[in-house]
Amino acid sequence: MIIDAHLHADARPVENFKEMKIAGIDAIVTCAYDALAMKHSIVTLEHFDKIVYDEPKRVEKENIKLYCAVGIHPRAIPKDYENVLEKIPEYLEEPNVLAIGEIGLDSITDMQEEVFVKQLQYADENNINVIVHTPRTNKKEVCQRSIELIDENIKPQLVQLDHIDYSIVDIAIDKGYTLGITVQPLKMSTPDTVKMLDEYGFEQFVLDSDISPAPSNHLSLPETKHELEITGHSRKDIEKVTYKNVAKFHNLKL
């Protein structure tokens, strides 16, 4: 079994899901993102509707269970974002919606911080998990600020901090979060992922492909699992990062 802890199913064709299932992926967590400019809340809410109500029909035909996260992505904040915040609780009542995400900072601006903090506070008050994005540009500086806001506003056990790489692992490792490694051509390669797990341990990491319209590999998790197997890692450790840690984080009954 493999669970992909963060991706964007709506950006990909059904052919990908068939190959993913054949390669051993049984469940995925698809997150809201900047699929469009999202200038108005109506567009964001239509995006949420697509993820929560339409995507399961496409993905589950291939026998992959689809879970979701909905939230306001930092690169796609509508002018009237309050309307989206008001509706998020309704989506969270759906049984396949596990978390608020992906949210976070893509750069350090007042608007991004305001929207991020409001979502963190709501999640903390209601004990809901959050999936937090970290950017490619100015990664360490922006991540440092994200960590300050997380620590001020939410319990660490509710947080999956994602797109961890060597530039930020040291500032995140002792925070008590679940840490996501995105195995992707321009983020972390399979050998780098194995190296990081060897150095930092298998306890708090989950793996994801973050497949989207950007360069990404829908089979990066089966490839990483294979690499861990042929390099002599224990079955117990492999199970932790390929599905057990993410199932524990979201309290999934397998």
Ligand SMILES: [Zn+2]
């Ligand atoms: Zn993403």
